[in-house]
Amino acid sequence: MAEYILARGNGRHIPHEDKIFGISNRAKAMIAEKGADKVINATIGSLLDDNGNLVVLSSVDEVFKHLSPAEYADYAPIGGIKPFREAVQQAAFGSHRPKGYVEAVATPGGTGSLRNVIANYSDGGDQVLTSDWHWAPYNTIAGEIGRSIATFEFFTENGKFNIDSFQKKSAELLAKQESLVIILNTPAHNPTGYSLTLEDWDHVIAVLQEEAKCGKAIALVIDAAYIDFAGDEEEYRRFLPKLEALPENVLPIMAYSLSKTYTLYGTRCGAMICIAKTKEIADEFKRVCEYSSRGSWSNSAKVAQVILSRIYGEPGLLERVDKERAHYREMLIKRGRAFEEEAKKVGLKIVPFDAGFFISIPCSDPDAISAKLEKEGVFIVPLAKGLRVSVASISEDKCRKLPAIIKAAMEE
Ligand SMILES: Cc1ncc(COP(=O)(O)O)c(C=O)c1O
Secondary structure, three states: OOOEEEOOOOOOEEEOOOHHHHHHHHHHHHHHHHOHHHOEEOOOOOOEOOOOOEOOOHHHHHHHHOOOHHHHHOOOOOOOOHHHHHHHHHHHHOOOOOOOEEEEEEEOHHHHHHHHHHHHHOOOOOEEEEEOOOOOHHHHHHHHOOOEEEEEOOEOOOOOEOHHHHHHHHHHHHHHOOEEEEEEEOOOOOOOOOOOOHHHHHHHHHHHHHHHHHOOEEEEEEEOOOHHHOOOOOHHHOOHHHHHHOOOOEEEEEEEEHHHHOOOHHHOOEEEEEEEOOHHHHHHHHHHHHHHHHOOOOOOOOHHHHHHHHHHHOOOHHHHHHHHHHHHHHHHHHHHHHHHHHHHHHOOOOOOOOOOOEEEEEOOOHHHHHHHHHHOOEEOEEOOOEEEEEHHHOOHHHHHHHHHHHHHHHHO
């Protein structure tokens, strides 16, 4: 089968299938044929329990089941219902709310936020900057609206955040375009599990203070899709007040998602939240993003907006949700540690990992190795620079077994 389909309307080459969903479908087919115990499906980006069932927070589920029809079926205003716009700021910032003019606009998941930022804070033909290890859909989202992705090297040879590469690439792009969108996916980055340290953040801020002297508009997107699975929720929000030191022409925007944090993946709910230096910039952000939403998906689904508003509006409920999530986060962190430990034992090199849904293994021929592993019933995702293992979707036991299997496939 050809790898691409030619879109008749405009001659675009569209991949035959979404890579990750394609592999996952093959894994499911093998499970149906040979049984779950013969297969390790480490491709899925949702949190599964040790039996392979989707984890849905029961506290969230309870709220869902008590909604009235109007609460789940009605249209929401384009930018989101008022209580949601307030609750989502609390959810995103916790007790580390940065000072500034904040506006939140509802979006269909974090994906909607990313799409809207790129559409409104970059120009047609521009390049959007992110790290070389990154979530592949960034390319699709940018490409769909006539932009593309440029990358800086995420890590130095010693496994530290590569601030020099970040600076060089930012300067290079600012020299040739009138504006720049930068996406930093942290904490618990997909696909590596890396979280920028507070020191990394100091360096990022210093670089942007310097680069912004050119006067051009920079949008700094913090893709926080995994922020509540990195470790202690408050600890991983401590970087937020640092954003206050950015100059007026750098606009920090958090792309916040309810998909993982509230296990509401399919309800398509998130928000783009700006922290602006002036009211004028914040007002413009709100109007421009709402306008853009209207012309792409219109309004976002109401159901999860109501759920989040309820969680933040009912005493005790938020505590229950946080407690339940903490239990699953612990499960996830244990899986990550188990993989890391075994990788160390068998000498399998991994990309710097802190926490989160994924771990990455650098290698030179990811497609060949993953094809080889598929034959053995091990399904992982080949990326440009290595292999991605979803520890979110396999048990701790399987996390312990996997490093030796991958190492053997790499050495064959
Ligand atoms: C890095 C990253 N950013 C953003 C998202 C957005 O997710 P959603 O649109 O489901 O909220 C995801 C989801 O997998 C992701 O991995």
